[in-house]
Amino acid sequence: MVAANHLRSTAAALLLGLSLVSGLGASVSSAQAQTARELISNIGQDGGKHSSFGANIFAQAFTTGGNAAGYTLTGVDIRYLGTASGQADSAVQIRSVGNDGNPSDVLGSLTNPAFTTALGDRVLTHAASGDGIDLAANTTYFIVVPRPPAVTGSTSVGVAILSSDDEDSAGAAGWSIVDVAKRITETNVNPTWSDFSSSSLQVRVNGTLKATTDGVTLSESDLTLTELHARDAEKTYTVVLNTDPGANVTVTVTSGDTTAVAVDTDSGTAVDQSTLTFTHGNSGNWNAAQTVTLRTPNDGDAAAETVTISHTAAVASDNNNPYHQIDIDDVTATTVDAGHGxxxxxxxxxxxxxxxxxxxxxxxxxxxxxxxxxxxxxxxxxxxxxxxxxxxxxxxxxxxxxxxxxxxxxxxxxxxxxxxxxxxxxxxxxxxxxxxxxxxNPSQIVSFRPASVSGVEGSSVNLTADINTDDLQSDLAYSWAFCRVSGSHGSGDRLSADFPTSADDQACPVAASGPCAGDASRYGLRHVAASFLFGLVFAMAGMAPAHADVLISNIGQASPPEPQTFFEPNPYSFFFFSTNVLDHAQSFTTGSNSSGYRLDSVELELQAFDPDISYTVTVRSDSSGSPSNTIGTLSKPSFTAFSGKKILEFSAPNGGIMLAANTDYFVVVDIGIASNSGTPVPQPLPGWFITTSNNEDSDKATGWSIANKHRLSTTAGTWVDNVITSVLKMRLNGVAVTPPARPLVSNTGQTGDSAVSDDNDIAQAFTTGSNADGYTITSVNVQFRDLNASNVFDSMVGTIRENNNGVPGDVVGRLTDPDYVQTSTARNYRFTTAEGGIDIAAET
Missing domain, CATH: 2.60.40.10 (Immunoglobulins)
Structure with missing residues (x-):
């Protein structure tokens, strides 16, 4: 976060002189400037007893106080009993509390002190690095304590536990230690956290209270935008006040070069806005982050630009308010030019x-x-x-x-x-x-079930149309018609065919050799866009297949040196032939694109993989937080065995794997070897790299996320959380699915053609439907007859206009004339819109 702080000075402080004001400013400028103090402790309580680690990991929960700005944890003191020597393999961690009440996401790790053989009864300090670990007010967290190194043949090292609920008196206001500790046993096949009797670990949490100062916080300091890019031509950041301003504040956002980077503070309006308003008081929005959108237009040159986005705050009602003209940091926007092309x-x-x-x-x-x-x-x-x-x-x-x-x-x-x-x-x-x-050939596109139908005069029969459009796009404008009555579009649609009124029973065979054979609307498919000489067809234009892009990734995040292995040696059997086989699964959540997404490939960061290992990579649905049904199986890449780290890309079948919006799925690597089967274990052990960071790479689709922990299984169908809170590293590639094109309205299936002279201007009214977001017209098909002059379209201008008391009014959008093709019969000509179409409102 980027913040410009302005220390609010009270009248009393001013009376005490400049030295006091300066001292106060220094004392709250950062966590490091304050002296760390005891925030909560029970180490001073008597009655602590020894509890051996063995194969256990312990966790102790604590709850912070009510300081609105929060706290900074600088270290944790833990009382150890017993004998140990060396450095612990794993660090003490601060974790959040999961929905199940157990330790969840890692918020920070603490340094490990050195353990000595003369440990005895010692309080050791585990310090936070850098600026410390941020803690929110009135929130519960866990201290997770791994097993220290033990000394062979000596008393096992352990922690001191209390059965008393008492705490030391020097803690910060509102802080408390939860009365029951938790533990987990690493050697269990399916390890889970459980309450540890009615005891709590003896710990001390040290840190500082965050100062609450006036200021404006920006979520970003630098942004990069790319001209003509589907996503990166537009970026956002947020602005929020640090404190209640006591009066309404207006923040004006200004671009140093509007031709290179445009600013908009309200995307809901048609015209770009440049101000943000923050209101004060308990019902005010001063503490709600507001969004600023930066957009880079294609400026026509081939040069990159660096633009400063500045911010000015004003309090119109009180020029002495500390937020009036307060210092606010700039945002630097760098544009990557589209270049020539x-x-x-x-x-x-x-x-x-x-x-x-x-x-x-x-x-x-x-x-x-x-x-x-x-x-x-x-x-x-x-x-x-x-x-x-x-x-x-x-x-x-x-x-x-x-x-x-x-x-x-x-x-x-x-x-x-x-x-x-x-x-x-x-x-x-x-x-x-x-x-x-x-x-x-239209006759190859559609087939009907049943192949032939019969009926008495005046009756109807239902048919099913099967459309083979696997290799077609939706910009094909096709329809079909039966004896007298046209059907609708779509594979699997049931179409009603009416039989002509006659004294005899009639049949309409697919081969069109029956009574409808000479009819223009014969049974079978015909390619039509209009039946009246003047008819309108509105069709959403088809989209070309999109190139795969990154949907979500955490490949760029840091990872420990060792991966999560797929094989866990059994310490009680011969190492190379008897082992637990671990299948791994990583959850992810799709974005909100209503038509869903097409997954084209998944990249995994692996170690020591061999193509001869029996394994499959699948995408599966989520059932109660575990992998369930297989949505698609990914094909394996061609590679040679390697021992180090490598990213392998696994491809989806042709057409990709379709994923729904706002839905949880799993990527699963399933090793095809049974546990303890006697099959030799690959050496070195193959694995899938993890990251302990909850962050994701910046290049991702809107709304996508990767879950902050992964699951593993040693038994088919039985999945458990990994003991170590971690995220498997992967990159998912694909595209957001574009809604299919379709006609909006048409009267072209009707009969009774009549000609209208093209010497007249002609207007046809239509009324839109009730879709709240409106509609987009991308083309209008009009049927003409007897076009014998190549310049017929030269003086013709097609437009979409508003209705002004029953006559055409203002122009909403213009249509591009079609190419001329001479014809003496009825022919459909498509008038198109500019790219993006013409937007029209609902029920209008």
Whole structure:
């Protein structure tokens, strides 16, 4: 945390003179400036008895006092009895309390003193390093005490325990030691914490009270933003007051260069805001962190910038208030420029054959410094053709321009792109991504169950449509129709087909050889976007498959030198052939993306792994905090045996593993060897590295997290928490799933075409649905007939407008004209929106 402190001086302090004020300021500037004192202790109590460690770990809980700013723990004194020698292998830890009332997350470790053989009855100090360990007010914590080194043949070392609840009198106000200690036995197969009689360990907690000073705290001091990046083009930090200001405070946030980094203090408004208001009193929000959003626009150059974000506080009602013009730290925002480059909106598109069209867009990352022409080329024009070259200038370089692909014949083609008119920034060799095109025969997309139906006149029958779109994107606009009545979209939909009224029974076979064979809406699939000459189709544009990105990772966190091994030697049997086999599982939680996520791979930090070891890596659901059903099995990478540390990447099956939003899952490494099976144990022991840090790497998807402890199993299906509070190291890669595209409204399935002259301006009203967040229009399909002039669209401008008392009003968004294709019959033309679509409100 970054804080600028301003010490509030009272009138009384001012009367006592400058030296007193200076002394007070020094005494509260940091924990180190204060003298550590006893916060709570029971070491002075009589009656302490010896309790041997053996294979036990002890834990003693204590509760802090009510100092609102909290405390800093600088050390813990523990009374030991018995004989020991050397340095303990594990450090005394301060841990939080879990939901089960037992020790949980490690908040800090304390240094180990040296134990001597003449230990006897000694109080040893375990000191905190650095600035100490922060403790909150009115909170319970655990001191976890590992087993010291024992001396062979001597009295086992132990801790002193009290049956009395009494505490020493010198403690800080409100502090207490919990009356019952806990212990856990390491040698148990499934070790768990349990209450240790009615006794408490003899301990003393030392530290300081944190001073409460006026000031403004920022959560970040430095942020890096990347132009055009899906996540990193925008970063946030928080601002909060340290104390109740006694009056309302306004903090103004200012960017030193708004063209490089924009500031917004209220993302809920349409226009960027620059102020934060903190209110005072018990009902005020002064102690609630408020968010500042920094955003880097694409400024058109190819240079990185460093921008200072400054903060100014003002109290309008009282210029003498200590928060008025209080010092607040700056935030340094560094931008990584997008550089020169060409952005192609899609990697893959799909169309039907016979003149169906699909579109994608091209944009430049930066101003080209002149005119740049990008020319597309189809690898097979008998399969798909593409529209003409695009020209980008210094004025339109950031506006997406549309390429149109037209399906010709069934098959595949590739649309490549090249700079044919160049500038210094965009030479002819500029690398531009290509677009893969699939052209499909509509008859291969859908099949119906049953294959044929019969019915009496006026009756209906339900059919099921099965759509094979495994390799298609959702930007295909397809529908199907039956005798007289159209069906709806979606694989597995039940579609109603009405039989024509006639004196005889009729049948509509799939082969379309029955009475509907000559009907335009025959039984079977047809590719239509409109049935009236003037009809509207609103369809969410399909998204190209997204590249895998980091969803969550803790690979970058520090880890102990030794990993958690998959094999635990049995001390009572021959080491190399008799051992417990440990399966490991690490929990993670997905973010809030409503359509879920696609997991593409998992990277694990492993030691001494051999490809010949029998093992599987799976992703499993969570059931009551333990791994349950397998969601997907990851494929193993190709590697050679290694003895050191290495990160291996395990890939999901084609199409990835789909994960729901806000859901707990486990990554599980299952060793395929039974415990004590006589199978030789690999040497050195293979393992999975851990970190004792609760932190995660900064490059992660919003809302994702890794649980702060992992589980292990020696028996199939039986999972327990690891004795050591730790997190297995892993990186999960994938993407947030984009909701599938779909039509919003259409009257194109209706019959009764009539022509409207294109000499008139034409407007068609529509009403939106009740989705509270509104809708996004990305295209409008309109059907025309008898288009014989290539300039027919030159003077035509399509718009979406507001309703103004029954007539078109203000323009909400403009539509891009389609390419002209001569036709003497009815044909659908798609008018598209700019990238991002046109947002429209609900029930409007």
């Amino acid at each position: 060409v952005v192609v909106s899609k990697e893959r598109v799909a169309v039907f054959q016979s003149s169906d069209i699909v579109e994608y867009t091209i944009t430049l990352n930066s101003s080209p410094g002149g005119s740049v022409v990008i020319t597309p080329t189809s690898s097979d024009t008998t399969t798909a053709t593409v529209s003409s070259a695009l020209t980008f200038t210094t004025s339109n370089w950031s506006s997406p321009q549309t390429m149109t692909v037209t399906g010709a014949g069934e098959g595949s083609a590739t649309i490549s792109h090249a700079v044919t008119t160049a500038t210094t920034a965009y030479p002819t060799g500029t690398s531009i991504a290509s677009v893969d095109v699939r052209v499909k």
